[in-house]
Every structure is written in structure tokens, then in C-alpha cells.
Amino acid sequence: MSEVSNGKPRVLSGIQPSGNLTIGNYLGALKQWVEVQRDYDCFYCVVDLHAITAAQDPEELRQKTRESAAIYIASGIDPELSTIFVQSHIPAHSELAWMLTCMAPLGWLNRMTQFKDKAGKQAQESIGAGLLNYPSLMAADILLYHADLVPVGDDQNQHLEFTRDLAQRFNHRYGETFTLPSVMNPQAGARIMGLDRPTAKMSKSDESEHHAVYLLDDLTRARKKIMRAVTDSQREIRFSDDAERAGVNNLLTIYQAITNKRPDEIEAHFAGKGYGDLKRAVADCVVDTLEPLQARYNELMNEDGYLDSVLKIGREKAAAIAEATLKLAQDRMGFLAPS
Ligand code: ATP
Ligand code: LTN
Secondary structure, three states, X not given: OOOOEOOXXXXXXXXXXXXXXXXXXXXXXXXXXXXXXXXXXXXEEEOHHHHOOOOOOHHHHHHHHHHHHHHHHHOOOOOOOOEEEEHHHOOHHHHHHHHHHOOOOHHHHHOOHHHHHHHHOOOHHHOOXXXXXXXXXXHHXXXXXXXXXXXXXXHHHHHHHXXXXXXXXXXXXXXOOOOOOEEEOOOOOOOOEOOOOOOOEOOOOOOOOOOOOEOOOOHHHHHHHHHOOOOOOOOXXXXXXXXXXXXXXXXXXXXXXXXXXXXXXXXXXXOOOOHHHHHHHHHHHHHHHHHHHHHHHHXXXXXXXXXXXXXXXXXXXHHHHHHHHHHHHHHHHXXXXXX
């Protein structure tokens, strides 16, 4: 286990400010972040350095970075309990990422399914090298804070394995330096699928209109997207692994993740009802989640200076830990300390 602060083990996680955050980000990541913040020493970062692995408009990136931090707080992350910061504010992330990049075998990086998926959508010649090296930067984020636990959706599990393998490789070569982190996935909602294409993961950078419900969507629009979600031509409302039933399964999963009810309870509740009833029930619970979140978000964005002060305090707390770990790793690797 890591150096513990306040006797609590440490948590670290992040979301890319690469677009509008979705209910997938909320159910896969943010909801768990809120749930663990009393029992762990939590660090939540807005990973802008990861976002630039795809081209971003500079002004939009700046705005989405603030917006994401405000959404963390509006979702229930309490700055009094958790440390909220921006990745690029701490240069140690980039510095350790380079050191780890030099230790990361190309074979491991080439096997990452996120890389294969994202690179597969582009012409080979134009794929940025950052997309391939992305997991080394993520490993740096986690290892700098000696995180014990990393709450993420299940698409990130392979990156967590990579982080553990790389940490082990470093520790083996240079002596015990990094804590090996464990992944934490939510019981329900670890992979929310696209509403328009329930066989593909819901993603904030998907361009189609009815793919995702965004956390800041107008509530009428959010409801409409759910009412239009793709289902199937059967009638029975039950959980299923069958690809043809992925749409209904996804709606049930969203319902389960929000209400925290058991699958058998949910199936009993919808027995004899139609897809329209299911969609209305899902829309109701999504809207009930978004409404208070958006109200808090609007307050935060209108509160002059508050968000910046949270990020400044977060930066100071994060920097102290990150710099100490970086120094240790640099020393272990054999860098001459400046006099
Ligand atoms: P992008 O489309 O820009 O790649 P994304 O929507 O996949 O982004 P990330 O920033 O990569 O979101 O993910 C942030 C967190 O949200 C991670 O913990 C990730 O596992 C989780 N997450 C993202 N999409 C989903 C989803 N559809 N279901 C569950 N969790 C998700
Ligand atoms: N790669 C993650 C985002 C991310 C992250 C992290 C998650 C970057 N650094 C550290 C957990 C811990 C993703 O969701 N795409």
C-alpha cells in the first residue's frame, strides 16, 4: 500500500476535457468518485494533456477544462474532501510520462484496444504518436500519487494492467519506487452503450446527434434522446448479453446504475410493461439526476473566482506529492540532481 494520508488509502482518476461529458462518464466514473471520497484520500484530475491526443480547438479546450472541473463539483465531488486539479498544471506528469515512455515496450502499446480503435479510424500516416504513448502518460498520473485504487469504466482496465506492468518493470530495474494500483469498476454502469448504436460504447467525442445524453443537455432534449433510443422488435424487458438485445439491456443498465436496484427487482418491476414504459422510467431517473447537477453547475460558473480557487488549492496539494515522487524516480534512474 502507498504512503497513506490521514490513514486513508489513496484514489486517483481523471476524465479528458475532449468534449461534453456524458452520462457514461457519470455512471462509469464520477458516481463512484463521489461514493469513495469519505473513505479514501482522493485526487481527481482534468486530463487536458490526454485530450490533445486528438486535435482540440485551443479556446474550446480551455473552456472544457473549466467546465469539466465544475461538473466534478456539481456531481458531488466536495473540494473540502477531495483534491481537484488540472493535469497540465503539474509539470511532473509530463516529465514522468517521458521517463515511462522510454520504458514502455512498443509491443505492449500496440496491443491496447483503445489505441487500435482510435487509430483504426484514421489514416496510418496521420496518427499522432501521442495516441500510442497515451497509456504511459496515464501511468504517470497514477504512479505520481502512489494511488492504491483507480475508479474508472471498464474500457480503462487494460490501461490499468499496463500501469501495473510498467510500475513493476521500473521497480524491478531501479528498486521499489511505485505503488501498484488496483482498478475499481462500478457494479452497474461500467460500460454504457450508445443510445443510437447500442453495440458501441457511449463516447463524448461521437458526433451523431442521438448517441449520448450529455450532463449539460437541456432536459427536454435529454428525455427525447432516451425516448428515441434503439431497441429491438421483441417485447420482453430483461437483462441480456445477446447483441440483438443490447439496446434494451443498455436502458436497463442505465436504470440499474442510477437507482441502485437489483436486476431481479428491476425485471419484476417492468414485467408486462412495454418499451415505452421502460424509456419513460429511464428518462425520468436520468432527468432527476441531471436537474440538481445542472443547477449546481450554473451556480458554480456564476460564482466569481470560486472554481479558480479550488483549482489553485488542488494544484498546490497535488504538486507537493507529484514533485516528491518525480524526484525519487529521477534519482533512481540516475539523473544528476541540480545543485
Ligand atoms: P473520448 O470519447 O473523448 O475518448 P470518453 O467519453 O470515452 O472520451 P474518457 O475521458 O475517455 O471518456 O473517460 C473518462 C472516464 O469515463 C473513464 O473512467 C471511462 O472509463 C469512463 N467512461 C467513458 N465512457 C464510458 C461509458 N460509455 N460507460 C462507462 N464509463 C465510461
Ligand atoms: N485514460 C482515461 C483518462 C485518464 C485516467 C488517468 C483515468 C487519464 N489519466 C488516470 C484514471 C487515472 C480515459 O478515461 N480515457
